[in-house]
Amino acid sequence: MEISFTVNGTSQSVEVADENTPLLWVIRDVLDLKGTKFGCGKAACGACTLLVDGEAVRSCSYPVKFAIGKKITTIEGLGTQDNPHPVQQAWIDEVVPQCGYCQPGFMMATAALLNKVPNPTDDDIDENIINICRCGTYYRMRKAIHKAAKLRAESEMNISEKV
Amino acid sequence: MAEEDNHSKQVSRRKFLVRGGLGTIGVLAIGTYIFRNNIRRELLRMVNTLEMPYADNTDKPMIWFEVTSENTILLHSPKVEMGQGTFTGIAQMAADELSVSMDQIYVVHAASATGNVDSVATGGSTSIASLWQPLRELAALLREMLLEEAARKMNVAVNQLTIEDGVISGGGKSLTYAQTTEGVEEWKVPDKPVLKNLKEYKYVGKPIARVDLKAKVYGDPIFGMDVQMPGMLYGAVVRPTKIGASFISADTTDAENMPGVVKIISEDDFVGVVAHSMIEAENAKEAIKVTWEISNEINTGAIIEMMTVGNGKSTVIQKSGEALEVEDDFVSLEFRSPIGAHAQIEPNGVVASVEGDSAIIKISTQVIGITRKEVAKRLGFDVEKVNVVPTYLGGGFGRRLHTPHAVQAAVMSKAVGKPVKYFFTRKEEFQHDMFRPPTHHVVKGKLSTEGWLTDLEHHFVSGDVGNNSALIPGFLPPIIGADIGAIRGGFIQYTKVPNYRSVYWHVDLPFATSWWRSLGLLANTFAMESFIDEMALKAGKDAVDFRLQQIGDEVIDVRLKNVIKAAAEKANYSEEITNGRAMGFAASIDAGTPCAQVAEVSIVDNEIVVHKVTVSLDPGLAVNPDQIRAQCEGCVIMGLSAVLYEQMFIENGELLPTIYGPYQMALMKNAPKEIDVILLQGKDTPGAVGEPPLGPIGAAIANAVRRLTGERLAELPLKLPKTT
Numbered sequence: 035m036e037i038s039f040t041v042n043g044t045s046q047s048v049e050v051a052d053e054n055t056p057l058l059w060v061i062r063d064v065l066d067l068k069g070t071k072f073g074c075g076k077a078a079c080g081a082c083t084l085l086v087d088g089e090a091v092r093s094c095s096y097p098v099k100f101a102i103g104k105k106i107t108t109i110e111g112l113g114t115q116d117n118p119h120p121v122q123q124a125w126i127d128e129v130v131p132q133c134g135y136c137q138p139g140f141m142m143a144t145a146a147l148l149n150k151v152p153n154p155t156d157d158d159i160d161e162n163i164i165n166i167c168r169c170g171t172y173y174r175m176r177k178a179i180h181k182a183a184k185l186r187a188e189s190e191m192n193i194s195e196k197v
Numbered sequence: 198m199a200e201e202d203n204h205s206k207q208v209s210r211r212k213f214l215v216r217g218g219l220g221t222i223g224v225l226a227i228g229t230y231i232f233r234n235n236i237r238r239e240l241l242r243m244v245n246t247l248e249m250p251y252a253d254n255t256d257k258p259m260i261w262f263e264v265t266s267e268n269t270i271l272l273h274s275p276k277v278e279m280g281q282g283t284f285t286g287i288a289q290m291a292a293d294e295l296s297v298s299m300d301q302i303y304v305v306h307a308a309s310a311t312g313n314v315d316s317v318a319t320g321g322s323t324s325i326a327s328l329w330q331p332l333r334e335l336a337a338l339l340r341e342m343l344l345e346e347a348a349r350k351m352n353v354a355v356n357q358l359t360i361e362d363g364v365i366s367g368g369g370k371s372l373t374y375a376q377t378t379e380g381v382e383e384w385k386v387p388d389k390p391v392l393k394n395l396k397e398y399k400y401v402g403k404p405i406a407r408v409d410l411k412a413k414v415y416g417d418p419i420f421g422m423d424v425q426m427p428g429m430l431y432g433a434v435v436r437p438t439k440i441g442a443s444f445i446s447a448d449t450t451d452a453e454n455m456p457g458v459v460k461i462i463s464e465d466d467f468v469g470v471v472a473h474s475m476i477e478a479e480n481a482k483e484a485i486k487v488t489w490e491i492s493n494e495i496n497t498g499a500i501i502e503m504m505t506v507g508n509g510k511s512t513v514i515q516k517s518g519e520a521l522e523v524e525d526d527f528v529s530l531e532f533r534s535p536i537g538a539h540a541q542i543e544p545n546g547v548v549a550s551v552e553g554d555s556a557i558i559k560i561s562t563q564v565i566g567i568t569r570k571e572v573a574k575r576l577g578f579d580v581e582k583v584n585v586v587p588t589y590l591g592g593g594f595g596r597r598l599h600t601p602h603a604v605q606a607a608v609m610s611k612a613v614g615k616p617v618k619y620f621f622t623r624k625e626e627f628q629h630d631m632f633r634p635p636t637h638h639v640v641k642g643k644l645s646t647e648g649w650l651t652d653l654e655h656h657f658v659s660g661d662v663g664n665n666s667a668l669i670p671g672f673l674p675p676i677i678g679a680d681i682g683a684i685r686g687g688f689i690q691y692t693k694v695p696n697y698r699s700v701y702w703h704v705d706l707p708f709a710t711s712w713w714r715s716l717g718l719l720a721n722t723f724a725m726e727s728f729i730d731e732m733a734l735k736a737g738k739d740a741v742d743f744r745l746q747q748i749g750d751e752v753i754d755v756r757l758k759n760v761i762k763a764a765a766e767k768a769n770y771s772e773e774i775t776n777g778r779a780m781g782f783a784a785s786i787d788a789g790t791p792c793a794q795v796a797e798v799s800i801v802d803n804e805i806v807v808h809k810v811t812v813s814l815d816p817g818l819a820v821n822p823d824q825i826r827a828q829c830e831g832c833v834i835m836g837l838s839a840v841l842y843e844q845m846f847i848e849n850g851e852l853l854p855t856i857y858g859p860y861q862m863a864l865m866k867n868a869p870k871e872i873d874v875i876l877l878q879g880k881d882t883p884g885a886v887g888e889p890p891l892g893p894i895g896a897a898i899a900n901a902v903r904r905l906t907g908e909r910l911a912e913l914p915l916k917l918p919k920t921t
């Protein structure tokens with residue numbers, strides 16, 4: 035069957051044999067967007083986290099049929115080198131990644147958190163950022179999340195000043 | 198050969214190649230003649246220090262550097278990047294010796310076809326240390342060759358020339374490196390390159406941002422899992438769920454008719470499926486009915502019984518003075534560590550493309566040379582016909598020192614005539630890991646009337662770490678007599694104690710165990726530093742002073758004492774409990790790097806909470822202090838995860854659990870909110886970094902808990918007794 039949705043601002047239609055195919059594999063293997071990672075296939079690690087209509091979703095366990103007509107954002111659509119998302123800028127400033135494999139999932143989860151809680155406390159972070167990083171970058175990640183909240187607030191202030 | 202040993206001779210073009218085309222002007226430097234003696238020296242060092250050396254593997258030219266037409270330098274790394282930051286460190290070293298900016302240097306994984314891959318492994322915390330001298334020498338060699346050539350081209354004396362950011366200037370003229378390489382037929386190779394003075398370095402010693410930072414923040418497809426090849430199909434291999442299961446037969450009838458299946462591959466040692474998608478391959482795999490012969494269906498209890506000091510074969514790895522006798526009045530404590538999983542987030546995987554008599558293997562591997570040899574052997578190919586192209590690793594931790602999946606993918610690719618991508622499911626990762634072996638320790642000690650140790654003994658049993666690994670040359674274990682991985686961190690570091698010894702016991706386990714970041718260090722230091730803490734309490738002495746007074750006076754001892762003092766001072770170490778928080782102290786030496794840690798711990802709802810860890814590390818010269826800090830932070834958190842939460846168990850012959858969650862690991866909420874890292878420099882060359890900070894964390898936490906609760910927790914993972 036054909037499934038249509040928007041990925042990183044572009045309308046996409048894909049043909050899938052099974053509408054229960056996890057969204058992850060459509061993103062990775064059909065659309066060839068490799069930034070969203072496979073880690074466990076059971077929604078247990080969060081490496082596959084992306085945004086569906088702004089909500090963090092673990093795409094390895096999210097049937098593609100649920101994404102019909104929705105807006106999907108992957109790490110490739112979060113920001114660009116010329117115009118990084120505040121989360122990406124904060125990750126760069128704090129030099130967060132080590133091996134880097136789990137990082138897109140964490141950045142997407144953080145972007146979703148900041149949409150809901152623009153200035154998260156440590157407790158907010160602990161409750162919401164529940165992906166797994168084996169290299170143990172949590173310490174820098176926490177600093178980066180606070181920094182991203184600050185950068186995001188600043189950029190919104192700049193936008194409202196311009197308006 | 199004689200000619201090669203003579204440095205003053207011009208190196209023939211067989212040894213120094215110039216490549217053109219494809220936008221690359223291309224200077225390809227090689228280092229064979231520099232390194233031949235290094236290998237022997239390094240092997241000796243390996244035996245002495247239990248480190249893994251850097252070793253080149255062929256007499257053929259090895260590409261190290263390329264000068265591109267954009268006047269940038271491509272550095273082909275013999276080591277892989279798995280998060281440890283090696284690419285950044287070697288880029289800093291090369292940039293400084295080559296007089297180029299960090300922006301002008303790009304590090305890529307060397308493919309085995311070019312020869313410049315480490316034939317041993319990336320591991321053992323030795324990448325920077327082992328490349329420190331040879332890489333800088335090669336970079337200096339290239340710089341001097343470019344200078345000579347530029348002097349010739351510009352007709353200006355070498356001593357009139359200066360270099361900045363890859364531009365050679367003098368006598369009112371200038372040439373970029375790229376321009377200098379144009380049209381060169383024969384290069385003059387300097388006698389012996391002269392390294393710059395450390396003070397001239399602009400990048401070494403500075404907290405330069407990781408060279409792979411942006412690729413990792415913008416989600417670039419850099420990992421083994423991200424590899425695509427034209428016409429690529431997907432493979433899956435049937436694996437047993439029980440340990441010790443041997444393959445009898447497989448009924449593939451149903452699987453053959455499953456959607457998307459291209460071919461079922463039945464080999465003597467495995468059955469695989471190739472299909473058009475990963476999901477189709479997995480579905481077909483599930484439909485294959487395999488008959489396994491199950492040899493036993495053991496449980497964790499049986500493993501614990503096996504892993505008990507006194508079982509198996511013992512080797513005294515260290516001794517001084519007399520052994521304790523049964524009738525002596527001594528303290529004896531037992532400690533245990535469980536089976537640990539690597540649990541790296543990127544599953545093991547590979548893309549193999551076999552065409553005719555050659556193969557391309559794209560893979561996250563720590564053992565490029567071994568992967569290559571194993572594939573060549575299985576396919577009956579000449580080793581030269583197998584090109585292993587390493588990718589960035591989504592975590593290594595020792596797991597990728599074994600790559601039989603590369604062989605399986607190559608066999609499947611050959612069978613279907615197309616590239617095949619194949620990777621483990623998470624369940625397969627957990628059940629077919631090469632686990633950290635469980636251990637058991639009996640630590641004994643006796644105090645003098647003044648409260649100092651007169652005797653200290655560490656008796657420990659472990660499954661294999663290095664033994665039976667393709668990494669360890671067969672001649673080594675008999676020489677050393679013990680598993681060089683299992684004994685890491687197992688030595689007595691309090692050598693002022695009159696009588697001490699360390700005895701290693703080896704037991705064969707019915708499942709595969711192997712290298713797990715820091716090897717024996719995590720468990721050995723947990724046991725010994727917990728014991729030392731208990732003895733300090735018994736002696737009524739300060740935990741820091743008790744340690745300092747009983748460490749010897751060799752260079753490494755002095756460095757250890759210095760990190761201990763620095764950690765205690767920075768953390769304001771105190772034996773008092775303040776606001777419900779206690780401090781725990783521990784220290785260790787691993788691969789020549791001493792580390793001390795102070796953990797600040799409280800108990801909240803009967804759970805151990807680690808608030809702050811102070812790390813004091815002496816890695817020698819710090820090539821990149823920020824990345825060393827990152828490794829310390831990572832080791833603290835990975836170590837905390839292992840000592841507070843992680844354990845595999847065996848139920849009716851099945852290794853469990855098979856998924857994150859039930860295999861509990863540290864999350865954001867469990868990580869200390871403060872990690873304070875102090876770096877000391879007790880020697881003028883770089884030392885080991887990636888593993889040594891994993892040593893003290895277990896005991897540091899347990900020692901804090903001891904002060905809070907009075908309980909000596911002696912088993913990993915650390916669990917408080919249930920309250921009623």
